[in-house]
Structure formats: structure tokens, C-alpha cells
Amino acid sequence: MRPTLFFAVSSAALLLTGACQRGVAVTTPTDAPVSGSVSGPDTPNPTSANTTNLTRNRPAAFDTTARPRWLEARIQSHLAEPKLNPPIHIYRYRYNGEAVYFETAPCCDQFSTVYDAKGKVLCHPDGGITGRGDGNCADFTKKRTAEMLVWQDPR
Template sequence: MKNSIKIVAGLFLSSLAIMSCTDLELEKDVPNCIKQKIKKIQKEDVHNPPASVWEWKVESHTYYYITSNCCDQYNYLFDENCNVICAPDGGFSGTGDGNCPDFTAEIEKTLIWEDNRK
């Protein structure tokens, strides 16, 4: 009986490990560091409002905008190497950190991922 329980527990833990290693299925190809940020969010409690990741294309540059958990926190914009560029919005004032480039061209925004957990 004890061996049966150990086998079932082992199979359960193995299946959890396999599921946590699976690749994200995203509509677009994104840098690995952005995928890792999404996987980190998936391990946290559901954000309020739910987290989302957007691709921003401006002229020849690609950025990734990631929403934060709840109010008064910055929503950060990252480059393709996951370096923080700025916080376009969020924070106590809701207007970001004031360090974003002055985007003169139109920003093409595409939803990459949204947390659909309840």
C-alpha cells in the first residue's frame, strides 16, 4: 500500500514538473527573457487587474509593455533584452516615471499574452 502511494505521488509530481517546463504558446515569437517574465507572473497570484504583455512597435524598435499588479505601481516598458526603458504609466500619479522617449511616430500595439486565470 505504501509503495502504491509513493508511485502515485511520484507520478503526480513528475507531471507537475513536466507541465511547468512546457513552452508558452504565444501568438508571436518573443525574446526568451519576456517568456520568463510571463512564466514568473503565472507562478504568482492572479493580478488585479489580470496581467498582460503587449508588443509595441515604434519605427524600427520593438518594446514589450508589461502591466503590474494593482494600483499605484508602474507598468514597465522593456526592450528586446528585457532592459527597463521606462514606465509609461502607473505609479501614484498614474502618469508613469516621466523617463519614456518622446515617441513621435504612431505606436503599433499588439497583445502578446493575457492572464486568463480566475
């Protein structure tokens, strides 16, 4: 027998004997069911009927009030591109007293973007190689308020 195999076998034996000495006992209940029958109220009978009610996914409730034109154009450009995973989400927040729009990044190491009400890029609060964005609005996640989902890719 090779030394490494002998060591592995002897180690396993030590572990098993240690576990047995702890007084662990496993028992199987042998009492009869409360009702005296296995198919009584304690155990439901199987059914062939579908127990799941399938419903269509409800579309998310988006805030469509007063979407700026530039944002509608941005949404249309996303819809013209192939579907991304995870899907793009756009939120409206209050940040430093102003309404801003936050667009999530499509995937890893990409910047998410914060736009002002006129569509100008303010900053990239997260994403990139470090995950901390571009550093121009490091306090965005702490100071943003009044979150409202404006749009998410429905595809």
C-alpha cells in the same frame, strides 16, 4: 414645530406647487391592443426554455511568434504567482523604430513597464502616485504603434 422642519416642509410645498403649475399631465393609455388580445404578436408569451446559449470563453488570440526567452520566463513567473486583479497584459509595440514590450501594472499606483527587445527596462510610462510614470518616456502613448497583444493572464 421646529423651525428647520417647518422650513423643509414649506420648501417642499413650494416645489410641488411650482411643478403643478407647469401643466405637466400624466396619462395612461386606455386603448385596446392592436390585435385585440394581450397575448397576440404584440406581447410574446413567456417561455420556460433557456434563451441564452452558454458558450465557454474563447481564449484571447495572442501573438506567440518569436517571443524572446526572457519574456517567456517573465510569463512563467507571473503564472507561478497568485492571480492579480486586474490581470497582467503584455503588448508588443513599435516605439522609436524599435520593438518594445509593454507590461501593465497589476493595480493602483504601480508602474507599468516598457522593455526593449532584449528585456532591459526602458521606462515606466504610467503609474506611480501621479499616474505619469517615471518621466523617462512621457511620449510613449503618443508615439507607440503596431499594437499586438502578446499575453494576458488567462486565470
